[in-house]
Amino acid sequence: MSAWKFFIITFGCKVNQYESQSQREAWQKLGGVECDAPGQADVLCVNSCAITARGERDARNAVFRLRREAPAARLILTGCAAQLFANFRPRPGAIWAEPDLLVPQEAKSSLLRGPWSGKSLPALPPETAFPPFQIRAFRRARPVLKVQDGCAHRCTYCIVPLTRGKPRSRAPQEILEEARRLLRAGYAELMLSGVNLRQYGRDVPGYGDFWSLLHFLDENLAPEFEGRARLRISSLEPSQLAGRGLTTLTDCRLLCPHLHISLQHASPAVLKRMGRGHYTAAMLEEAVAALATRWPRMGLGADILVGFPGETDKDLRLLLELIERLPLSYAHVFPYSRRPGTAADSFTGHLPQAVKLGRAALAREAVARRHQRFLLDQLDLPHMLVAPDTLKRLPSETKRAAAENATVHGSGAWRKGVNEFYAPCLFRFPAADGASQADRPTGLLPARPVRVTEKGLLVELKTTEA
Known part of the structure; x- marks a missing residue:
């Protein structure tokens, strides 16, 4: 294939960043040359996110903008918002643009073979194993290393199981080889990432669980890279932070003393309606206290979702009080966003948008105070x-x-x-x-x-x- 120019724009999570890098490397092997601006490209690709309504809207806006900037280029939309795009109907008279090719998330790895031609993908066998993404470099200095995909939990607010499919785990040896390759290339920090790390290994019991994987990586990488490089975990749930999980965290020689927790809320009633009744905020507090004996100083981030249907002032107060008690260093606070196709979309008790935004602002203010305390505490470190x-x-x-x-x-x-x-x-x-x-x-x-x-x-x- 003769040289051709491409431009990729990526929205959403770290897993998407990883997949875009894998696609970038694959296209370069096929003769593609990445360009700096859409107007220079022969092929445009939007790797989209649909975790919120805003994310889905960003994907549609990107399609419109890129079509305007490069009307002759081949435009591809993939990622979690792609299959939602197919069902979206604009308002009558709205200015609208469509991609030349829609590639749903479940078929995204087909793009590793090239940008294809025509309006549809060729017939491909269904993907049942871990998708064949891999990377040798990363556009940022701290690469994401994807170890898991998909989710079967079906939280009532989340559309990811509909777009990402069932859990699929990557082979430990393949993960180790990619980690070693990246670290030997000079990268000093790797982010172990997946859609739901709690479900790692459930599809292939021989792989063990996430804690088995973390121990395996540390055991094999630490002799060569301890003191020169480190590992970081993208996101865990409070239910994982007990027993063997805590032991593995503190025993790992390459692991950063930092956790990012998919918390969502503090109210047991809200968590239950979210479909996340398998843990409590108290589990996280107990884990943080237990970790303090080995990690006297740690970074602690969280995902927080406010304004969920039926959330009361009391529920919000429980959340704000938890934020004040936890040694949070940062948090991503989102107001609840209705997602068609999820259970919560049909719930009663939806709150006005202004109320949701107001509650999100209160939570962000509380997090900002904790963040400031965290930074001031860092000044006491000698190095x-x-x-x-x-x-x-x-x-x-x-x-x-x-x-x-x-x-x-x-x-x-x-x-x-x-x-x-x-x-x-x-x-x-x-x-x-x-x-x-x-x-x-x-x-x-x-x-x-x-x-x-x-x-x-x-x-x-x-x-x-x-």
């Missing part, structure tokens, strides 16, 4: 290890903070990254003699915190580990 990333633009407030602090003066390029606790960090990376300031730093960088800014911690890199 930390920062996994670097790129930085397009330095916030103005941080420029002022840097100017006020002689400790961060000097030549070099500004970079961002995260420390082991997932605190956002900004630092100046000195350029080596004869090297461009744009050179990307690699490895885990020893640093010390200087001050808190509106975007996280301003840190100073250390020349030697102190």
Whole structure:
């Protein structure tokens, strides 16, 4: 195939980011050249998300915008919003654009064979095993490593089981090989990610569960990479944080002392209506207390969903009180979004949009207070290890903070990254003699915190580990 240009835009979760990278590498092997702007492309691909109504709307808007910017290009829509797009009907008279090819999430891996031609995919066998995505690089400095796909739990608000299908687990040895390949390529931090890590191994009992996988990876990677690289977990549920789960977390030598929890709410009544009655907020509090003996300082993030049908003022108060008690370092707060095809869409007690937005604002304010305490607490650390990333633009407030602090003066390029606790960090990376300031730093960088800014911690890199 002769050279052709493509442009991929990705919405949504880390799993989508991973799949876009796999598709990017596959298309490059087929002669494709990635371009910087849609108008330069022969093929456009939107990798969509449908976890919220806004995500689905973003996909439709992207199709319209890309069609306008590159009317002659072949336009493909894939991902979780693709099959929903097929059933969407615009308002009469609305300006509208359609893709040339709709590829539902369940068939996304077919794009690894190329962008295809025509209006439909060729007949392909149904995909029953883990989809054949793999990567050798990543556009960001901290790669996502996909280990699981699909979900069978069917939370009453969630459309993911309808778009991602049944749980499918990746073979441990294949995961290990990809992890080792990425770490040897110079990446210092990998994010183990899946749609529902709690269901890892249920489709192939011989794989064990997620804790078996984590132990296997740590046991095989730590002898070579301990002190030079680390692993991070994308998302867990409170029900996983007991017994063997806690032991595995604290025994792993490569694992960051940071957890992101799919919490959603604190009220038992709301959790039950959500279809998440298999855990309680108390489970998370007990786990955090237990982890404190081995992780005296940790990062703790959460997903929180407010304004669910039937949520009362008392339910909201339970949530806000939990936020104040937990040592949260951040949280993603979402107002409930109706999703046709889910059980909750037919529930009674739907709240007005203004009420949902107001409650989300209250939760975000409570989280912001906890986040500020977390960052201030980080200033007591004598040192930390920062996994670097790129930085397009330095916030103005941080420029002022840097100017006020002689400790961060000097030549070099500004970079961002995260420390082991997932605190956002900004630092100046000195350029080596004869090297461009744009050179990307690699490895885990020893640093010390200087001050808190509106975007996280301003840190100073250390020349030697102190």
